[in-house]
Structure formats: structure tokens, C-alpha cells
Amino acid sequence: MEFTLEPFANDTFKLLKSLKENxxxxxxxxxxxxxxxxxxxxxxxxKLKTNRLLRDLIEGxxxxxxxxKRGKYVITExxxxxxxxxxxxYV
Known part of the structure; x- marks a missing residue:
């Protein structure tokens, strides 16, 4: 499977970036x-969209x-x- 950044050029990236900032x-x-x-x-x-995006980030x-712990997250390497x-x- 080829690696691509395409899935992150949207709300998924926005959410991941926001998690880092917080x-x-x-x-x-x-x-x-x-x-x-x-x-x-x-x-x-x-909240529904956030839940779906977080689930995708966790599964990935x-x-x-x-x-x-429930409700606490960490960004992996x-x-x-x-x-x-x-x-x-992009910045």
C-alpha cells in the first residue's frame, strides 16, 4: 500500500493539529x-464528526x-x- 498525505489535507489534519496545540x-x-x-x-x-475523526486517527x-483513560488522548510518534x-x- 502506497503512503499518501491526502487523507490529512482536510478536517482530519485540522483535528490532529488542534490536538497538538491543546x-x-x-x-x-x-x-x-x-x-x-x-x-x-x-x-x-x-461531536459526532469529532468522534468519527478521532476514531479514524486512533485506528490509523x-x-x-x-x-x-477515557477522554484523554496522546499523539503517537x-x-x-x-x-x-x-x-x-503546507505552512
Missing amino acids: QVKVKGDFYIPLSQQEIADINHMS GYVCPYQN KGHKILKLMLKK
């Missing part, structure tokens, strides 16, 4: 402490639950690579 650092770990509703509000999306290995590539190319 990370907090606690005891050396970065994570996103926002609920799906808060993430949806920040990105001007419905770009985001994962932080310490298996794979997610950070995508952000770096996209921001370098």
Missing part, C-alpha cells in the same frame, strides 16, 4: 485532556488513549511525523 505537559508526559465535546467546540465541528495509529510533514509542506 496538549498539556504533566510530569514529563504530553497529553490532551479535553473531552470530545470540548474538542468539537474548539474545531467548530459536531496517529492518536491513542492516554494510559487507557506516527501522528507527530504526519504533523511535521504537513506543516512543512
Whole structure:
């Protein structure tokens, strides 16, 4: 399967970038402490759309639950690579 950035040139990328911008650092770990509703509000999306996009990011290995806690997320190394590539190319 060929790797492409195309799936990230849309709301998926917007959401991933927003998650990065809203990370907090606690005891050396970065994570996103926002609920799906808060993430949806920040990105001007419905909660349903946010849930679907987050699920896609998790299934793709770009985001994962932080310490298996509900409502807390962490961007994986794979997610950070995508952000770096996209921001370098489009910003």
C-alpha cells in the first residue's frame, strides 16, 4: 500500500493539529485532556464528526488513549511525523 498525505489535507489534519496545540505537559508526559465535546467546540465541528475523526486517527495509529483513560488522548510518534510533514509542506 502506497503512503499518501491526502487523507490529512482536510478536517482530519485540522483535528490532529488542534490536538497538538491543546496538549498539556504533566510530569514529563504530553497529553490532551479535553473531552470530545470540548474538542468539537474548539474545531467548530459536531461531536459526532469529532468522534468519527478521532476514531479514524486512533485506528490509523496517529492518536491513542492516554494510559487507557477515557477522554484523554496522546499523539503517537506516527501522528507527530504526519504533523511535521504537513506543516512543512503546507505552512
